[in-house]
Amino acid sequence: MNFTKMHGLGNDFVVIDAINQAINLTAAQIRFIADRHFGVGCDQLLLVERPVSGNADFKYRIFNADGGEVAQCGNGARCFARFVRDKKLSDKDEITVDTDAGQLVLRFDDAGLITVNMGVPRHAPEQIPLLMPKEARLYRAEIDGGIFEFAAVSMGNPHAVIRVEDVRQAPVETVGAQLERHKLFPQRVNVGFMEVLSRREIHLRVYERGAAETLACGSGACAAVVAGIEQNLLDDKVGVNLPGGHLMIEWAGRGNPVFMSGPAESVYEGQIRI
Numbered sequence: 001m002n003f004t005k006m007h008g009l010g011n012d013f014v015v016i017d018a019i020n021q022a023i024n025l026t027a028a029q030i031r032f033i034a035d036r037h038f039g040v041g042c043d044q045l046l047l048v049e050r051p052v053s054g055n056a057d058f059k060y061r062i063f064n065a066d067g068g069e070v071a072q073c074g075n076g077a078r079c080f081a082r083f084v085r086d087k088k089l090s091d092k093d094e095i096t097v098d099t100d101a102g103q104l105v106l107r108f109d110d111a112g113l114i115t116v117n118m119g120v121p122r123h124a125p126e127q128i129p130l131l132m133p134k135e136a137r138l139y140r141a142e143i144d145g146g147i148f149e150f151a152a153v154s155m156g157n158p159h160a161v162i163r164v165e166d167v168r169q170a171p172v173e174t175v176g177a178q179l180e181r182h183k184l185f186p187q188r189v190n191v192g193f194m195e196v197l198s199r200r201e202i203h204l205r206v207y208e209r210g211a212a213e214t215l216a217c218g219s220g221a222c223a224a225v226v227a228g229i230e231q232n233l234l235d236d237k238v239g240v241n242l243p244g245g246h247l248m249i250e251w252a253g254r255g256n257p258v259f260m261s262g263p264a265e266s267v268y269e270g271q272i273r274i
């Protein structure tokens with residue numbers, strides 16, 4: 001099976017053309033491919049397929065390193081766009097793609113960056129999903145003997161966002177890991193730790209559902225900016241500094257889509273016997 005190894009700010013992917021190859025991977029096979037010692041190694045695996053709706057150019061599917069299929073991946077969407085262009089599967093400047101979270105529109109800009117319309121964020125607990133009786137700006141959970149406040153947003157995948165004074169000191173491995181599988185989140189959750197530098201800049205680290213801490217999380221950057229704007233901490237255009245690099249996120253408020261702009265790189269082509 002042919003694949004391309006790619007990354008978006010160090011959030012890395014194995015990307016597979018499932019249009020010109022017959023692909024039928026089990027969760028165990030995905031875990032093997034994602035394994036950084038016995039396989040290729042990646043945070044997520046992306047399958048590029050034919051569209052399912054009439055007005056889309058492609059469908060793309062996302063699998064975490066633990067083998068679970070999920071509905072949204074911001075860095076993955078940019079790498080998907082770079083992949084279909086590099087493989088000459090499309091020469092469009094604007095690509096519409098079906099995902100399990102709905103349609104995304106991806107656009108190449110002049111600086112070689114890719115802007116993704118990530119869709120309209122969802123806030124209602126049942127849309128996250130989050131087992132809380134009613135929507136709130138901030139929720140509280142007991143974790144590791146302490147009480148932590150968090151915001152909750154769905155970008156098509158679930159996110160919890162915790163504000164911290166200094167991301168370098170954030171309890172990503174402990175609190176991130178415990179909140180990821182907390183009983184409040186029946187489908188688990190991605191956990192962002194956000195340090196607000198100004199109304200137009202944040203630092204962010206993300207403990208991702210199904211992948212642990214990654215160098216960057218595109219949907220997590222969107223969720224953090226949405227949560228910050230909802231708490232009146234941020235303006236409508238924010239620079240997000242992640243360990244792997246920088247994303248620009250724009251959101252004009254409830255009912256509007258979130259736009260994310262950033263890079264996508266190919267690293268190498270490979271073949272794997274599976």
Ligand SMILES: N[C@H](CCC[C@H](N)C(=O)O)C(=O)O
Binds near residue numbers: 072157
């Ligand atoms: N771990 C995420 C999927 C990948 C998201 C992330 N890599 C991004 O760039 O948005 C989840 O389980 O919902």
